[in-house]
Amino acid sequence: MNKTWLILQREYLTRVKKTSFIVMTFLGPLLMAALMIVPIVLASLEDVGKKTIAVIDETQWFTGKFESGDNMEFIHVFEDLETEKLKVLNNEYDGLLYIPLPQLNVPANAEFFSRKQASLTVRAYVRNVMKTEVENRKLMASGIDPNLIKEAKTTINIVTIKLEKDGSESKSFTEVQLGLGIFSAFLIYFFIFLFGSQVMRGVIEEKTSRIIEVIVSSVKPFQLMMGKITGIALVGLTQFLLWVVLTLGIYGAFILFFGPEVNPQQMSSMSGMLNQGTIEQPELTNQSVAQIFEVIQSIDFGVIIFSFIVYFLGGYLLYAALFAAIGSAVDNEADTQQFMLPVSLPLIFGIVIANFIVNNPDGSLAFWLSIFPLTSPVIMMVRIPFGVPYWELGLSMTLLAAGFIFTTWLAAKIYRTGILMYGKKVNYKEIWKWLSY
């Protein structure tokens, strides 16, 4: 046990002291924080100062319809198009909206001139105003009062509420759970591969540098393998925790310094901008944001974080043992391909199928895949935000533990023979023989 501890220490310390680890540790949170911060910055940068937009309205339909606001000011001008274009070039206006006389009887086209690319907000606003006006006129022509239509228009907002066994209710917002599920599933997938392949490379390194024989004359191959696997697992956990802490740190620092300028309104206008369709219903967007926050608060993050750590460790241990066995069977990394694919196939399958699982997180396919140890780390993480009964979690975790004990046992048999084989091309038949020693 003492020697396994020594090995674990070495594996851990040599890796966390590496430059690549340190770079990754700081770069990761910077990227993540940037993903969170950049939209906010963009939202606050958007439409700095008022934009003056000249309107040539040959149809005369829209006089007074474009309302000037905080961000945009509309001026109706009456000179010809070419003169006004020159004025845009001379910086007199930021943009020029030209509504020509329609070919048929209804105006359906407009041209927008500006020195820079027209902002999304301006375009969306103009389109919205024109559409409403043209629709209103069409309705009036047919003898229908537009106000009648407006009153008849209804926005249906469905609040989905999940009933818990104990009688409590919680609001759910599928998109949030979907995002959370897919995100944590990807993270697990990424971590298993990243650190699993580190185990494999570590084994190959010991083999090619020939230090392996010195080590196994001091410790049992199993101790070496377990020391390496657990050491690297700790590296993975360290990296994960540092990422979480640093990301929150950077984000928190940002909010602290720029906090007053950032408010949910801006967030929602940002999300509205990104999603052009919703800009017409700013109220709904706000409502959704509020709802999202409510749902986020209702999600049991304790369970998610706990399961994430369990499934990361379980999944990692299960696959790392197999990766160690692969590493022991080959002489260099190039030879690993033929063994890597079949071993990682269940994991890849899991991530591919995850997109279907989110549509039916309680279906029987979802159930079985989240119980089967080779796919459960990914699939269960997809399902957890939607709520999974505790007995299923328990069963899945127990089978995962049994699974990794089995793969470790299997891998140890391959490993102890493989590490002492040099210069031999190994195939599946050969490995089968090692298993029966």
Next chain:
Amino acid sequence: MHFIEARDIVKRYSNHVALKGVSISVPKQSIFGLLGPNGAGKTSLIRIINQITAPDEGYILIDGKPLIAEHSQRIGYLPEERGLYKKMKVGEQALYLAQLKGVDKNTAQIRLKKWFEKFEIESWWNRKVEELSKGMQQKIQFIVTIIHNPEILIFDEPFSGFDPINVNIIKEEILRLRDEGATILFSTHNMASVEELCDNIALINSSEKILDGRVDEIKRQYRSHTFELKLQDLKSPARSFIPANFNLLTESTNNFGETILRIQSKEAEDANKLIQTLLPHAGIVAFSEILPTMNEIFIEKVQASQNLSAKS
């Protein structure tokens, strides 16, 4: 009292049998040479004693007790395939390997310092292994093999890959370690080093032991009763006065005009008789028995056993 005893060791691999009931006994505080052509099974036996692999049949006794995991701390092993972690610093690595052999960190540090001073390599402590030359790496490897003051030292082909200067250092260290009480087992192809160092040997060929014993006894056992004589003032041709039960093998003259004869006794007869016969005919400058070199015995025995297996 034999310190290491291997009894009827059988080791099978999927495609062949590496050892077919091999037994060796290594006396305490002696140097034991394990000889044999490539693929004979030497490394298999060495790995079994090091508990890297387990025998299918037979057992090992260390100091009369069955081999157990704890014994690995009393054994120092220098494998044929040598290597260190390339990216790790020399000192850090030596400390790690010493700790794996059960030496606590402080003791290891003190001992390593002494060894680094002895080999005049203190400046390497903080360098990465990959920055060192192969010879330098091997010095480090040798130090970590003996850092835990093992009672048993096992070297697999210790001289392969070392330059002549390092070979000498290693030889001196091997002798010194034996004199300080260590029991040493090494495998080699280098027959000259066997005659120089070994007290006992075992010769393994095709997974079987074909010869073992004390080096001087083996040489005596394989003597061909051949003598070399250096004569001067020869009065008549050598052929004319050599006794009937002796064969003249070669005759030559050196730069000083002395005659060199090689004579073999047909019936293992006393050398005295030969000298008495010669005395009236020439002045004897030198007389010696030609004992076979280990190399000759090695080749003879291996070829004989190969012929045997070819016939059967």
